[in-house]
Amino acid sequence: MKLEKVTSPHLHGRSDTGHVMRLVILATLPGLVALTWFFGWGVFINLLWAWIVALGFETLVVKIRKRPLGYYINDYSALVTATLLGLALPPLAPWWLTVVGVGFAIVIAKHLYGGLGSNPFNPAAVGYVVLLISFPAEMSSWVPARGIEAAVTPGFIDSLSSIFPVFGNLLGQPNVDIITQATPLDLFKQKQGLTTAEIWQPGSAFGHFAGVGWEWVNLGFLVGGIFLLQRRIIYWHIPVSMLGTLLLMSLIFWGGSGSESNGSPMFHLFSGATMLCAFFIATDPVTAATSTRGRLMYGAGIGLIIYVIRVWGNYPDAVAFAVLLMNFCAPLIDQYVQPRTYGHSQGQNKGHKQNKSKNSTSDQSDDS
């Protein structure tokens, strides 16, 4: 009988990168369905297009880098990036917007830094920020959600021909009229002294407790996130501390329902990309902090920055900015909250500082 010697980790079950990434994509399904229902087929078309573009760029860069193509494509990380970016784009974003965003995410944010595992910044967030600061008009034209009075949810053909004007020309529909409207977060920000009750009219963009459609989208991503937690793909620390901090901030600075209101906690938790960020973007294992306490601090930082920019900043939502800013801080956080090493007392393993001074003193004594 042959006894195989296997080194640690002695894991059972599949845990390769591709498997994890496929589950992450699967978990976005409830949110994707909600987005497609409320904003039309454009969301779905965008997502498919983003996948194609991502695979194209990944193939191209891997070929240029002379690496094995199958290994890189099979980790599904490019598709996860494309999924997250595709879900965040406005439903009728023109095709080149997706190409620029996904291209930037895959080529510059991921592969120029050395590929998956070496990228300091979340590729999807980088792609989104590039698009947001470069093409503010295209990035803020959302169609109103189904259920709003003025809403005309574009059908499949309309969506397709406004994303790809080529198809519109082929089908004899060169110009598609699309109504766009600001998102609830934007409307709330621009309410110009109205009270919450005054803008929360029936038929407006505001629904039961957040925006029409958006509350369902966020619930969808929440369900997907709980699925990921249950499958132990992500840890609870980042989502809980992020949502907790956002809840705390929106409680402290709520301001009631008057004209000075900054929005209720429910409004902030279920608007914009809050849930997508909490469970899918912030939990990226490569760019987030890695220790338990580090994860708590990292999530709290994201929640704090999101609230600060939403309420006092210039942008209606701030998920990508918050994630990128905390990506900057993740190595620093990890440096200062290193967990206790087994067999050492607390505080004995506090990073480079002590080691370095020890080394340098020994060097000096060697010299003399």
Place this chain on the structure above:
Amino acid sequence: MATSADNNELEELDSTADAEQTAEQESLNYKQITSDGLWKKNAALAQLLGLCPLLAVSGSVVNALGLGLATMLVLTSSNLVVSLIRHQANETIRLPVFVMIIAALTTCVELLMQAFAYELYQILGIFIPLIVTNCIILGRADAFASKNPPLVAALDGFMMGAGFALVLVALGVIREILGLGTLFANMELLLPFASNWEIVIISNYSGFLLAILPPGAFIGLGLLIALKNNIDDNQAKRKAAKDGAPVAGSKRVRVTGNIS
């Protein structure tokens, strides 16, 4: 221990100064000065000096060329003047003297631009007076011009300035094409005869703001540096392959059979 470390440091400094001096003597040949300034020790791509103006005004070709020429002019003339007075300015007062010379020359350039390219002067704004603080200029004055004869020093200044200006213009070309879809727009601000130089590369271009904003400058410069390193690497590899080419014929030592 501390004193020994200090001594080591001093010795290191001395040795580097010696090395510099010998290098300086060797670099008297013009070809090497040219290749150093334009490529090998390029101020922007190899030494990474003067990044503030480089990143701030390279949004379009006309801005880049304007500042590049101004820097070149100041660098060439400051190297020349510093070299002329190198025996009079002693160690203790040389830095203030150099700074005064550079400031005077920068003021001259500023007044010239005000007179002949007023709109460009207004666009470049604070970055014209800031040429004084450009590390390249003081660096070359102290490291090269104060130890070399005037003609050599002036050539070094010219080539260093040209290398810097070329990188500025290259970055300007990249950022203008990507950001605005045009090339050589508004060139008449600098060259009065160039009013119809504008080339529209992409018509109906909606603009790519990132390339115009500061991140575009950082990304563009990073890619340019990567390109330079890549070219240098390839060259070194080719040279190594050439030098290490095997000599034809057998190099085996014959140990069997009849050795006649």
